[in-house]
Amino acid sequence: MITFRMNGLEVQAEEGSTLLETAKFYGLEIPTLCHNDGLTPFGGCRLCVVEIGEGLRTKLVSSCTYPVEEGLVVRTDSARVWKSRRMMIELMLAMAPGSKILQDMASQFGVTQVRFKVRDTECVMCGLCTRICAEQMDAEAIGFQNRGHKRKISTPFDMRSDVCRLCGACMYICPACQLRCQGPQADTALCNGCLTMEPSCLDHYDDLQCWMYDAGRCGTCVQEKKS
Amino acid sequence: MKQYRSHLLVCAGTGCVSCGSFKIKEALEKEIKKRNLQDEIQVVATGCNGFCERGPIVLVQPDGIFYQLLKVEDVPHLVEEHLVKGRPVKSLMYVPPAEKEPVPKMKDIEFFKHQRLIVLRNRGRIDPEKIEEYIAFDGYEAMGKALSEMTPAAIVDEILFSGLRGRGGAGFPTGKKWAACAKEKATPKYLICNGDEGDPGAFMDRSVLEADPHAVLEGMVIGAKAIGASKGFIYIRHEYPLALKRMAIAIDQARENGLLGQDILGTGFAFDLEIVQGAGAFVSGEETALLASVEGQIAMPRQRPPYPARKGLWGQPTVINNVETWATVPNIIRRGADWFQGLGTETSKGTKIFALVGKIANTGLVEVPMGIKLRDIVYGIGGGIPDKRDFKAIQIGGPSGGCLPAKLLDLPVDYESLTAAGAMMGSGGMIVMDDKTCMVDVAKYFLNFLQDESCGKCVSCREGTQRMYEIVKGITEGVGQESDLDLLEELATVCKDASMCGLGQTAGNPVLTTLRYFRHEYDAHILDKRCPAGVCKKLIRYVVLAEKCTGCQSCKKACPKDCIKGTLKDVHLIDQSNCIKCGACKEACRFEAIEEQRDEAIQVI
Numbered sequence: 001m002i003t004f005r006m007n008g009l010e011v012q013a014e015e016g017s018t019l020l021e022t023a024k025f026y027g028l029e030i031p032t033l034c035h036n037d038g039l040t041p042f043g044g045c046r047l048c049v050v051e052i053g054e055g056l057r058t059k060l061v062s063s064c065t066y067p068v069e070e071g072l073v074v075r076t077d078s079a080r081v082w083k084s085r086r087m088m089i090e091l092m093l094a095m096a097p098g099s100k101i102l103q104d105m106a107s108q109f110g111v112t113q114v115r116f117k118v119r120d121t122e123c124v125m126c127g128l129c130t131r132i133c134a135e136q137m138d139a140e141a142i143g144f145q146n147r148g149h150k151r152k153i154s155t156p157f158d159m160r161s162d163v164c165r166l167c168g169a170c171m172y173i174c175p176a177c178q179l180r181c182q183g184p185q186a187d188t189a190l191c192n193g194c195l196t197m198e199p200s201c202l203d204h205y206d207d208l209q210c211w212m213y214d215a216g217r218c219g220t221c222v223q224e225k226k227s
Numbered sequence: 228m229k230q231y232r233s234h235l236l237v238c239a240g241t242g243c244v245s246c247g248s249f250k251i252k253e254a255l256e257k258e259i260k261k262r263n264l265q266d267e268i269q270v271v272a273t274g275c276n277g278f279c280e281r282g283p284i285v286l287v288q289p290d291g292i293f294y295q296l297l298k299v300e301d302v303p304h305l306v307e308e309h310l311v312k313g314r315p316v317k318s319l320m321y322v323p324p325a326e327k328e329p330v331p332k333m334k335d336i337e338f339f340k341h342q343r344l345i346v347l348r349n350r351g352r353i354d355p356e357k358i359e360e361y362i363a364f365d366g367y368e369a370m371g372k373a374l375s376e377m378t379p380a381a382i383v384d385e386i387l388f389s390g391l392r393g394r395g396g397a398g399f400p401t402g403k404k405w406a407a408c409a410k411e412k413a414t415p416k417y418l419i420c421n422g423d424e425g426d427p428g429a430f431m432d433r434s435v436l437e438a439d440p441h442a443v444l445e446g447m448v449i450g451a452k453a454i455g456a457s458k459g460f461i462y463i464r465h466e467y468p469l470a471l472k473r474m475a476i477a478i479d480q481a482r483e484n485g486l487l488g489q490d491i492l493g494t495g496f497a498f499d500l501e502i503v504q505g506a507g508a509f510v511s512g513e514e515t516a517l518l519a520s521v522e523g524q525i526a527m528p529r530q531r532p533p534y535p536a537r538k539g540l541w542g543q544p545t546v547i548n549n550v551e552t553w554a555t556v557p558n559i560i561r562r563g564a565d566w567f568q569g570l571g572t573e574t575s576k577g578t579k580i581f582a583l584v585g586k587i588a589n590t591g592l593v594e595v596p597m598g599i600k601l602r603d604i605v606y607g608i609g610g611g612i613p614d615k616r617d618f619k620a621i622q623i624g625g626p627s628g629g630c631l632p633a634k635l636l637d638l639p640v641d642y643e644s645l646t647a648a649g650a651m652m653g654s655g656g657m658i659v660m661d662d663k664t665c666m667v668d669v670a671k672y673f674l675n676f677l678q679d680e681s682c683g684k685c686v687s688c689r690e691g692t693q694r695m696y697e698i699v700k701g702i703t704e705g706v707g708q709e710s711d712l713d714l715l716e717e718l719a720t721v722c723k724d725a726s727m728c729g730l731g732q733t734a735g736n737p738v739l740t741t742l743r744y745f746r747h748e749y750d751a752h753i754l755d756k757r758c759p760a761g762v763c764k765k766l767i768r769y770v771v772l773a774e775k776c777t778g779c780q781s782c783k784k785a786c787p788k789d790c791i792k793g794t795l796k797d798v799h800l801i802d803q804s805n806c807i808k809c810g811a812c813k814e815a816c817r818f819e820a821i822e823e824q825r826d827e828a829i830q831v832i
Contacts, residue, residue, distance in 0.1 A: 043530055044684045046725045060724045065530035084687070084725040087718065091690040115714055116694050125683060144525060144683070147508060149693045151683035 004072040007207070019063035019074060020048055030076055031085065031105060033092075033175055034126035035064045039135055042127050046088050047105070051075045060084060077208040086111050092124045096176040097189035099124075107192055114189040122177045125151060129170035139163045142170060231269040233310060236286040236351055240275025240437055241430070241469055243282035247299070248272075251283045254302040259310075268310055274438020274473075276351035278338055280590035281321060286333055286351060293333040294319045324588050324610055338589045341608050343570070345578045346554045347594045350438040355473050358480040361441040367486055369560035373449045374494045377560075382453035383409055386556065389564035390576035395421055395512070395549035396624070396653045397729065398575070398642040401556075404546055408536040409454045411544035418450055418459035419540065419547040421517055422470065425509035426625030427676060429656035431580040432550035434592050436463065436470035439554060440477035444500065446556035448491065451498040454546055459498065460521055464505040474502055509626075509680035512654075513728045514547045516682065527682045528728035549654070551580055571597030575641035579652070585622075585659035588613045595640070602636040605659060616661040620745070624653025626673045626680075627733030629740030630666060649740040651733065665762035666745040667752055671699045673737040681730060688731030691722035695738055703763040707753040716742060761823040764808040768824050773798045775820035785815035 001012045006019075006028060013022040018041065023030050033045040043065040050063045054073045060081065063074075075081065089106050094116040096102060102124075105111075127144065130153060134140045141164035145152050155161040171177070201209040237243075237252045255270050276284050281295035285305075292315045294305065301319055308314045320329035321336055330336050344350070353360035361367070373382055387402025408416060420443060424432040436443060447459050463471050478500055481487040489497045503521050510516050511526040518540050520526040539545025555577060559567045570577050575597040581604065584590050588610030595604060601621060605611065612618050620630040629650030631638065638644050642652050660669065674696040683689045698715055701707050719735030719742075726732050742749065751757045758766040771782075771791075778796040790806050793799030801812070801821075813821040 041530075042684070043727055044686065046685050046687045046727075049725050062530065062727065065727075067532060069532070080724065083717075084721050087721040088686050088725065091686055091694065094694075095690065115710075117697065124686065125689065127684075147510065147679075147683045148681045148689065149678045149683075151689065 002068045002070050004068060004070060004074065006074045007076055013068045015068070017068055019050060019052075019061075019066045019068060022068055023050075023063060023076060028076055030063055031108070032064060033101065033105075033124070034128060036128060036132070036173065039128065039131040041065045042131065045092070045124065045126050047085055049081055049084050051078045051081050075207055079202050079206050082109065082202055085109055090114055091116065093189050094118050096120065096122050096124050098122060099176040101175045103191040106190060112190065112192060118189045123153065124176050125153065126175060127153075128173045128175065129153060132169045132173045137165070137167055137169050139165060139167075141165075229266075231267060233268045233290075234288040235268065235270045236273045236276075236288060237270060238274075238276040238282060238284040238286075238351060239272035240279070240282075240434060241467075242275065242279035243284055244469070246282040248283035250299055251285065251297050251302065254299045255285070255306065258302050258306045262306065262311065264306075264310065271354050272356075273351045273353060274349070274355045275434040275592060277342075277347065277434075277592040277594075278336075278589065279592065280588075284351075287315075290315070291332045291334060293321055293331070293336060295321050324613070337610060338591065338593075338608055341599075341603065342594050343578050343596045344594050345558050345570075346435060346442070346551055346580060347438065347592070348558075349442065350434070353439070355438055355440055356476050358441060358477070358484060358486075361439070365561060366441055366557075367445055369557035370445045370448050370486070371492060373452055373560050374492055374496055377452075379409060379453050379455060382449060382560070385564045386453070386559060389559045389567040390571075390574075391552065391555060391559060391567065392575065392642065393549060394551035394555070394579065394654070396651065398652055401548060401552055404536055404548070405450065405453050407534070408544045408546045411537060413544055414455070415458060415543055416454055416456040417540045417543055417545040418447055418454070418456045419517065419521065419545060420447060420459070420461040420550055420553050421512060421514065421547055422461060422463040422467070422550045423505045423512040423517060424550075424654055425464070425507075425512055425680070426654055426656045428584040428658050429582045429625060429654055431582055431592065431655045433467050433470050435550050435554050435580070436467065437473055440470075440474045441481070442554040442557055443474075443550055444477055444481055444487070446553035447500065448487065448498055449556050449560055450546060450548070450553065452496060454544070456546070457498060459500045460503050460540075461500060462503045462505055462511075462517055462521060464507055464511075466507055471502065471504065478502070508682070509676075510682045510728075510730055513730055515728065517547065518545065525682075527684050528730070530727065551655075572639065572641045574643055579640070579655055581655045581657045583609050583657050583659070585657075586612055586616065586661040586664070587659040597641050598639045600637050600639055601631070604640070604657065605636065609659065612659065612661050614661075616663065618659070619662050619664055620660045620666065620669075622650075622658040622660065622669065622673075623656070624651040624733075624736075625656050626676045627651075627730065627736050628653045628656070629736045630660070630669060630744065631740070632744040649736065649743055651736070663760055663762070665703075665758050665760035666741045666748045667699060667703050667758075668760075668762045670737045670741045671696065671703055674699055677730070677734050677737075681734070682728075685726045685728075685731050687722050687725040688727075688734055691718055691726075691731070692734050694718060695722070695735075699738070702749060702752045703758070704765040705752070705756045705763075707749075709753060711753065712742065712746075712749055758825055761825045766825065767808065768803055769801055769806060769808065769810070769812060769821055770824045771799050771801060772820045772822060775818050777818055777820070779817070781815045781817065782812035782821060785811040787811060 003012050030048050032048045034042045041064040043062040048063045049060040051058050052074050089111045093102050093114050130143050133142050141161040259268050283297045285294045308316050317329050320331050322329045383405045391401045392398040422432050505511050508526045511520045513528045516526040516528040535545045578594050578596050580594045593608050618633050622630045678692040678696050681688045681692050698711050719738040723735040751759050761767050776798045783791040788805050790802040791799050
């Protein structure tokens with residue numbers, strides 16, 4: 001067993017498991033998008049980033065891919081983590097504003113603006129569909145093409161795939177193109193229909209100060225969202 | 228062995244080859260044969276000499292006379308005068324800028340004088356396609372020593388003690404990496420040479436591979452013994468055909484001579500090498516992406532830890548080092564770690580190769596001791612900025628490095644100082660910029676490169692670089708807003724923070740350093756809608772200066788849009804509504820009568 005600290009709590013995990021798995025086991029909530037328990041970790045959406053290390057030498061790593069280490073100090077809800085998460089949500093919302101999962105997350109993390117020009121591609125390249133196709137359906141009918149800003153997900157040569165069985169697993173798992181946000185039709189990329197309050201402690205502390213370490217759940221410090 | 232009275236060393240690095248150095252070599256050989264001197268004089272094609280600005284280059288030994296910018300027509304004269312009559316040809320020698328007298332000997336030329344050649348010690352000296360020449364200059368001596376006299380632990384200790392740090396960019400201590408891999412029990416272990424050099428304007432690894440492939444090979448065999456590897460891969464991008472060819476020749480020759488394969492040098496040690504050709508993605512230079520690429524997968528980085536030293540190629544312990552690092556290893560083993568310790572600074576030991584390019588008089592490849600001041604590189608070796616222009620910035624560390632301003636010219640070149648200043652050592656590209664360079668435009672250029680070359684896995688990097696590019700592009704087009712700078716800064720910081728691999732973690736640097744040192748230029752673009760350097764096309768307009776225009780009509784002929792009006796001997800006028808701001812008129816004008824106007828706010832149409 002490997003012992004380390006998470007949000008000040010001493011935790012234990014088996015060697016080879018990830019920070020995210022440990023956090024889940026202890027009931028500490030870390031948001032994820034490109035992660036699914038049945039698939040290999042990818043580390044692409046960067047929502048599950050946590051801050052590791054102490055003092056001045058800390059860094060952000062994706063908890064879904066980072067293996068547990070003896071004596072590691074992990075903070076799942078520091079100001080730096082939230083800043084990054086908010087930016088990721090903002091960036092992804094500008095790609096797929098119709099996604100209910102993303103809109104809900106925006107409300108949860110208090111993302112109230114999208115400062116980028118919306119480029120609605122209905123896809124955030126999380127790779128869940130390519131992984132479920134390859135790993136669970138054993139088909140490898142779709143995959144990533146190109147790199148950088150030209151990257152897209154498609155079948156080889158964009159032609160109808162011979163190995164695709166139309167099983168629909170890719171659509172089932174997609175966080176962006178299936179479940180639609182049904183909230184009020186705003187003229188921006190943001191819905192924020194579920195936005196009610198946000199914790200106030202990050203204005204004053206470097207970490208969330210939540211009771212029982214459960215970020216943002218206890219409600220003791222939440223305030224009405226300043227508009 | 229045949230004795231020659233003179234050797235003509237023709238540079239056959241990529242730069243000189245593209246200037247026609249093979250033709251020069253042919254002409255030299257023909258001319259020498261014509262005069263029946265082939266038994267007295269030998270022509271040798273060497274690796275890159277370094278002074279690429281002046282190619283094609285021929286060095287005459289043993290006199291040490293340096294000839295440059297040669298043309299095929301010059302060859303008969305050169306052979307006649309120098310080799311037959313013994314009179315070096317002054318007109319073909321190098322003349323330093325702002326001086327009149329030529330400098331005949333290579334060792335007296337400023338560009339070479341201040342360099343310290345260790346990794347590049349064989350450049351311009353041996354024929355890289357002949358193993359005998361490498362062996363003649365102490366080649367494979369270090370390997371012999373390592374295989375027969377040293378234990379693996381002793382080799383690791385030697386490298387650890389030498390203080391050698393990875394030359395690929397991050398500067399991780401090579402000895403530590405080796406030690407970590409050596410203590411792993413799983414077998415087989417692998418070695419990889421990272422020759423995927425993709426930075427715009429950088430050609431250090433290419434040059435080492437072309438000029439001295441055996442040095443890399445020797446370093447890898449020593450490394451193999453140290454960590455107990457049985458197989459190695461040399462990853463070279465397919466854009467480097469000459470390097471690929473010379474490395475293949477080197478591997479074949481080493482095998483024939485019993486320096487590679489089973490039972491190397493009769494010591495019973497077995498190690499073999501294979502070349503892997505990269506497909507040209509910049510991100511393949513990142514070690515975990517490179518591993519994926521060698522395995523035949525998409526070059527996409529993965530999470531470290533586990534580090535490759537524990538779980539690398541096909542899950543086996545693997546050591547990945549850069550070309551330059553491998554080529555340094557034989558020198559350390561041969562001459563001892565103490566000697567290497569004595570070079571460089573407290574934390575950065577040895578020498579580093581830089582590709583000096585941009586607005587600089589002496590473009591080329593230089594090897595300098597660590598800790599040298601930037602000023603000595605730019606003004607000493609580089610010969611300063613041409614056309615008497617002012618130095619503005621130097622971009623260090625490739626696309627994700629940073630731009631340092633003139634006030635930091637006295638900064639010593641070592642890993643820590645460069646990182647603290649916001650740049651990084653990177654693989655060693657140095658791009659010098661003069662006052663005609665717009666720093667916002669530079670940031671835009673590098674962001675464009677990065678948004679193309681990001682692998683696309685992390686949202687922070689893929690979307691971050693795209694959005695930063697979008698914003699900076701808007702600024703150069705005059706539609707930037709004041710709030711853009713805060714957003715840029717926030718985005719660049721998050722991109723650095725949240726990305727998985729080295730590419731994303733440094734992708735914010737071009738923005739952050741230009742914002743840190745050249746914020747006034749951003750302000751000028753945003754607030755005054757003005758490009759101080761006169762580069763951003765949307766923010767300038769070309770005008771004819773009436774007092775200088777002679778009405779010669781050359782600008783009119785050059786204009787692709789026919790938007791210059793005026794008759795012969797009359798002052799011309801540029802029709803702004805049709806002008807595409809290509810600058811052809813300005814180039815065509817011999818009287819400096821066309822200028823880009825940028826002093827006042829120009830309305831963006």
